[in-house]
Amino acid sequence: MNTPISAFDLSKEALPDLLLKIQQGFIQLPDLQRSFCWHDDLVIDLLASVSQGWPIGGILLQEVCNGSWKVCSRLVEGVQLEQVPIPTELILDGQQRCTTLFMCLFSNRPVRVQSRRNGKMSDRWYYVDIQKALDPDVEREQSILGFNNRRIRPGFAGHPAINCSSPEQEYELGLFPLAQVFSYAAWRQGYSKYWQYDPVKLELLDRFEREVIKRFEHFQVPVIRLKPGLPKTAICRVFEKVNTQSEQLNFFDLATACFASQDFSLRDDWAKREDRLKQHRVLQTVKETDYIACVALVATYHQRQQAIAAGNPTQQLPAVACSREEVLDLSLADYQKYADQVVAGYEEAARFLYGQKIQTAENLPYQIQLVALAAILAVVGYPQDRVRAKLEQWFWCGSCAALYTSWHERRASRDMVEVPIWLNGGGELPNTVQMAHLQAERLLLVRRRHGAVYKAINALLRKNGAIDFAAGEALAEINLFNDPIDSHHIFPVAYCKKQGIDKDRYNSLVNLTPLSRLSNQKIGGKAPSQYLRVLEAEGISRRRMDEILRSHLIEPETLRADDFESFLSKRAYALMDLVNRAMGKTSTGGLMEIAANPTSKRASA
Numbered sequence: 239m240n241t242p243i244s245a246f247d248l249s250k251e252a253l254p255d256l257l258l259k260i261q262q263g264f265i266q267l268p269d270l271q272r273s274f275c276w277h278d279d280l281v282i283d284l285l286a287s288v289s290q291g292w293p294i295g296g297i298l299l300q301e302v303c304n305g306s307w308k309v310c311s312r313l314v315e316g317v318q319l320e321q322v323p324i325p326t327e328l329i330l331d332g333q334q335r336c337t338t339l340f341m342c343l344f345s346n347r348p349v350r351v352q353s354r355r356n357g358k359m360s361d362r363w364y365y366v367d368i369q370k371a372l373d374p375d376v377e378r379e380q381s382i383l384g385f386n387n388r389r390i391r392p393g394f395a396g397h398p399a400i401n402c403s404s405p406e407q408e409y410e411l412g413l414f415p416l417a418q419v420f421s422y423a424a425w426r427q428g429y430s431k432y433w434q435y436d437p438v439k440l441e442l443l444d445r446f447e448r449e450v451i452k453r454f455e456h457f458q459v460p461v462i463r464l465k466p467g468l469p470k471t472a473i474c475r476v477f478e479k480v481n482t483q484s485e486q487l488n489f490f491d492l493a494t495a496c497f498a499s500q501d502f503s504l505r506d507d508w509a510k511r512e513d514r515l516k517q518h519r520v521l522q523t524v525k526e527t528d529y530i531a532c533v534a535l536v537a538t539y540h541q542r543q544q545a546i547a548a549g550n551p552t553q554q555l556p557a558v559a560c561s562r563e564e565v566l567d568l569s570l571a572d573y574q575k576y577a578d579q580v581v582a583g584y585e586e587a588a589r590f591l592y593g594q595k596i597q598t599a600e601n602l603p604y605q606i607q608l609v610a611l612a613a614i615l616a617v618v619g620y621p622q623d624r625v626r627a628k629l630e631q632w633f634w635c636g637s638c639a640a641l642y643t644s645w646h647e648r649r650a651s652r653d654m655v656e657v658p659i660w661l662n663g664g665g666e667l668p669n670t671v672q673m674a675h676l677q678a679e680r681l682l683l684v685r686r687r688h689g690a691v692y693k694a695i696n697a698l699l700r701k702n703g704a705i706d707f708a709a710g711e712a713l714a715e716i717n718l719f720n721d722p723i724d725s726h727h728i729f730p731v732a733y734c735k736k737q738g739i740d741k742d743r744y745n746s747l748v749n750l751t752p753l754s755r756l757s758n759q760k761i762g763g764k765a766p767s768q769y770l771r772v773l774e775a776e777g778i779s780r781r782r783m784d785e786i787l788r789s790h791l792i793e794p795e796t797l798r799a800d801d802f803e804s805f806l807s808k809r810a811y812a813l814m815d816l817v818n819r820a821m822g823k824t825s826t827g828g829l830m831e832i833a834a835n836p837t838s839k840r841a842s843a
Contacts, residue, residue, distance in 0.1 A: 246464050253288070253457040254420055256297070257344040259327075260314045260336060265299070266325035267333060269310040269494075274337045277354045278362060278384050281338050285364060285416060286378040288339070289371070291453045296460035297332035303466045309496060315350070316341040330464070343419050343454065348387050361387035365402060365413040368446050383413070406432060414446070419454045422447065489565045490526045497570050504530075504573075511581050518588035521608075523599040528609050530568070531560040531647075533580050535613040535654050537572040538564055542655070559651040560609065576616075583616025584608075590615065594630065595700035595714045603637040603690035603697075610636075610650040610657075618658050625661050632657055634820035635674030637694035674821050681810050682746045692725070696752045698816050705789045707757040707773060710782070716754060726753045728792065728809075729802050732763030739802055748810045751790045766797035766805075791816060 259265045287294050302325055311325050315337050329336055341349040348361035363385045370381035385391045385402060393399040402408050405425075408415060409432040418425045426443060433439040494504040508526050515521040515529075538558045545555050557564075587608060596602055611633065615621075621629050632653070636642050642649055652669055659665035666672075680691065700714045706723075709716060713723055727734075727749055734744035743749070753761075761769045774783055784794040791812035796805035818824060 246462050249461050249463065250458040251297075251461045253339065253343075253454065253459055256336070256459055256461075257340050260340050261317060261344055263313055263317060263319050263323045264326045265336075266311040266313055266328055268300075268328045268330070269312050274315045274334060274341075274350065275352050276334050276338055278351050279354070280334075281342065281349060281351060281362070281364065282379055282382045282384065284335060284338050285342060285382050288457050289366070289382075289450050289453050290378055291457065294335060294459070295332070296462050297336060298330040298462045298464070299327040300330050300464045301327055301466045309492070314340055316345040316347060327463070342416050346417050351384075363387070363389050363402075364416045365408070366416060366450065368412045368414055368442065371450050372442070372445055382416075409433065419451060422451050489562045490530050493530055493565055493568065496566070497573070500570050502570055502574075507577070511577070514581060515584055518585065519598045520588050520591050520596060520602060521584055521599065523602075523605065524584065524608070525605070528605055529580070529584075530565050531650075532583070532609045532613050532616075533573055533576055534564040534568050535560040535609065535650065536576045536580055536583070536616050537568060539613070539617055539654055539658075540576070557651070558654045559647070560613075560654075561647045561651075579616045580612065583612040583614070586615040586620045587612040589620060590626075590629065590633075594633065594697060596697045597714070601693060601697055603693045604642040604646070606646040606650055607633070607636050607642045610653045613650075613654055614657050614661075618661055621661060628661055629657075630820070631822045632660075632668060632671055634694065634698070634817075635671045635822075637690060638676050638698075638817045638821055639674035640690050641670055641673060643690065671822070674823070676814070676817050676821070678810060678814050681748050681813055682743065682806075692747055692750070695747065695813060695817065696725070698820055699752060699790060702791075702816060703789050704752065705786045706754045707786060708760050709754055709756060710778065710786065713752055713754075723752050723754055724758070725750045726758045726761065728790075728797070729766060729805065730761055730763045730769075733765050734802070737802070743806065744802075746806075748806055748813065751792075765800050767800050770797060 256265070284294060309328070311328055313319065313322060314329070314333075317340070338349070341347065342364055348363050350359050351362050352359055365383045365385060367381045367383065370376045371378065373381075383391060383400070385400070389402045391400040391402075400411065400413075402411065402413055402415070405428055409429045414425065426447070429443060430440060490504075490508075497504045505526075508529060511529065512524070512526070515524050535558065538556060538560075541556045542558050590611065591597070591602070591608075602608060614629075636649070636653075649670065656665060656668035657670075660668050676691070700712075704713045705711065706713055706716055716723060727744065728751055729739070729744055729749055731744065734741075760773055764772070770783060774780055778786075787794045787797065791809055793805065793808045793812075795801075796808060
């Protein structure tokens with residue numbers, strides 16, 4: 239696409255002209271913009287700034303013209319039209335300010351504001367105290383008053399209520415309704431007549447007109463106009479940069495607006511599919527952005543396959559990807575074509591993960607790898623026997639080696655190209671399988687209980703048949719029935735501190751294992767030899783206890799002897815063997831050094 243050297247123009251717009259375009263519907267909001275949600279004090283601050291001619295920041299508009307990219311739009315809140323025109327501009331930034339100024343100054347209706355205390359909405363009218371506005375010793379904000387829908391300001395702290403429910407009461411109190419700032423002449427005429435053209439009152443009104451009203455009439459709003467023809471990706475990036483809400487807009491929001499312009503509600507469609515996915519515990523945290531990225535992966539995969547079938551040379555094949563650009567290039571036709579396939583892929587992914595003893599969303603190492611897994615299964619179907627073994631190898635390589643930590647979108651895209659070919663018996667080993675490597679030292683460095691490597695190894699322990707210390711049941715079964723399983727120290731922290739063991743070593747992954755809350759209570763802060771005697775005294779035989787410990791890859795004698803260093807080296811070796819078998823690797827580099835010299839600096843780094 240040919241894009242202009244400058245993607246925007248800078249200009250100024252007279253406030254009355256800007257608000258008139260809003261009233262006529264030529265300036266609208268893209269439908270993904272959230273509703274007006276300002277508080278009373280923010281409205282007063284903005285009105286005070288304009289009344290003094292102070293800057294209020296720029297407004298960012300997207301010019302709309304025939305042939306340019308379209309999004310679904312809506313009128314600015316407070317605008318009421320029987321026939322809504324096609325907008326010429328959309329407000330990308332400045333919605334709250336534009337809406338405030340329109341409702342206060344142009345709509346001749348009360349302003350809907352949100353209570354800062356309880357979040358409830360209420361209608362407000364705003365007035366300026368003429369005397370106070372002209373007093374240099376009074377802050378302008380103090381001269382602007384908010385009234386309820388009946389134009390009454392309740393009394394408080396000994397001050398009487400103020401009633402402006404009729405023009406005569408406004409004239410008597412010297413309170414000017416800001417809703418009439420652009421029809422000031424008519425209000426002035428009524429005021430003058432009420433005071434029988436008193437020269438003192440008229441001179442006061444002249445000053446008010448010069449020092450306040452004219453500020454509104456001549457106020458210039460800085461406007462940045464994005465030129466038509468900008469790519470959707472650029473507009474999405476602008477949304478993300480200028481949005482100041484706590485929850486940033488994302489490419490799903492923009493895709494929603496794209497599809498809405500074609501009378502299709504992406505958000506409603508996702509809500510139905512989300513309900514279906516959430517029937518599986520492991521899929522309960524799938525986000526809308528994950529889902530739409532998965533659809534993009536599948537759609538671009540099929541586009542590439544079609545190009546291959548057409549005989550296109552390799553260098554001309556379309557990319558398979560799931561980044562912002564691909565999501566925003568997704569057509570409604572492709573979305574509708576592949577959405578069901580993607581949901582089926584997610585459901586097959588849940589089935590696959592269940593077989594790996596990953597049964598809840600909290601157990602999942604990477605959400606983005608789930609996106610890739612669902613997309614792969616969407617195009618190849620649920621694998622059987624030898625093919626499933628390959629998929630397991632790919633999955634554990636990505637999880638245990640933490641390959642989805644950085645550049646994860648690129649990793650998912652590459653896997654989407656390579657893994658289906660490999661599963662079907664062609665191609666080389668996928669890059670994820672080739673690159674996967676977990677160094678032994680990493681086991682001693684990992685301390686994040688909720689990190690990907692820790693979650694992956696915990697899942698492998700459950701798959702390997704790990705049994706809970708106290709319950710005597712397989713952890714996979716306990717987890718299945720919602721009993722809480724968490725990460726706990728094998729050599730307790732309190733014991734390690736007393737023994738002077740280095741914090742980094744006793745907090746390493748090697749000294750952590752998944753256990754129930756009951757087991758953790760039994761362990762307490764005791765030495766391993768002591769809590770083993772407690773468990774055995776409650777009816778667990780020594781032989782059974784040894785079986786339970788070995789299911790966690792713990793050598794029982796190291797615990798019975800309270801030998802932390804031997805425990806650490808032997809379990810590290812066993813964990814590395816478990817990981818390497820899952821990844822289809824044979825290397826145990828670094829383990830021999832740890833086993834021979836467990837207190838080395840290398841091991842305790």
